[in-house]
Amino acid sequence: MTKDMTPLLGYRLKLAQHALHRRLEAALKPLGLNPAQYAVLAELNARPDQTNADLAERAFITPQSMQGVLAKLEDSRLVERRQDVRHGRRQLARLTPEGHVKAEAANAEVMRVEEVLEAAVRPDAIQDALDLMERLHSAMCR
């Protein structure tokens, strides 16, 4: 007989991340963004002029999926794409001024969630928690 799932690390990891995801969705919804769109805005804010392929890799989704994300951000005039002068195929994405404002606002919301998350951990244990997540991540990628 299969036992109760509750004491499994994988199960609890899933639960925690699922709740976080819902929370982020709720926090970003008033801004008209979803977590994937936020991730792109934040990434382009930190490093402008990246290609669709670059952004996809950093966000851990496929280029095909990122295509859809970028298309919507372009429709919303938060991101613009230009032909790379040196390459005929590459298109470099960057934030519009409006996109920059939106990115900052979204980041504030996300940081608010992050603070709630960190408040659940003893201050001196946050680094341990970060290390734990990294170890779990590495173990699953091997």
Added chain:
Amino acid sequence: MTKDMTPLLGYRLKLAQHALHRRLEAALKPLGLNPAQYAVLAELNARPDQTNADLAERAFITPQSMQGVLAKLEDSRLVERRQDVRHGRRQLARLTPEGHVKAEAANAEVMRVEEVLEAAVRPDAIQDALDLMERLHSAMCR
């Protein structure tokens, strides 16, 4: 300027869970199951005769989504649903004999992944890790 996401607990939580999910998908694929289907088989193995609504709640998805999961499991003859004798509307789901075999096989695969996950943590720190996940989950649900 938005900073690097790497040191954020939320970001690393997402990364770890994402990798776990991919790993589970890969482990279950040879059995013809996805993580959601596995969750239902495991749940019905532990507690037979649950309704669609019950299963949805335990799996943290909507009844509408669980409907699709159950329909596929029925098509695969791993689960069967019968009218509840006392209620005209409720349908109670349970494993078929074939479903029971599949559930056990899937559970073995999932436990193998769980072992890899736990191996990434010092043995005396597993309970701390479980507690951490629970605190993060609770913090996000409030």
Added chain:
DNA sequence: CTGATAACATCAGGCGCCTGATATAATGTA
């Protein structure tokens, strides 16, 4: 008993991410 409310199953449509296929430009190699 009657009518309102809640629980349950289910259909329809949308969104996000996936895989597979295709087209084009850049790059490496004979």
Added chain:
DNA sequence: TACATTATATCAGGCGCCTGATGTTATCAG
């Protein structure tokens, strides 16, 4: 130069989960 390989963007279709709407059955209040 010519050709194969790689990188990039993009279209098409599938799958899983979502919200909204609908119909049916239990349950409860009067």
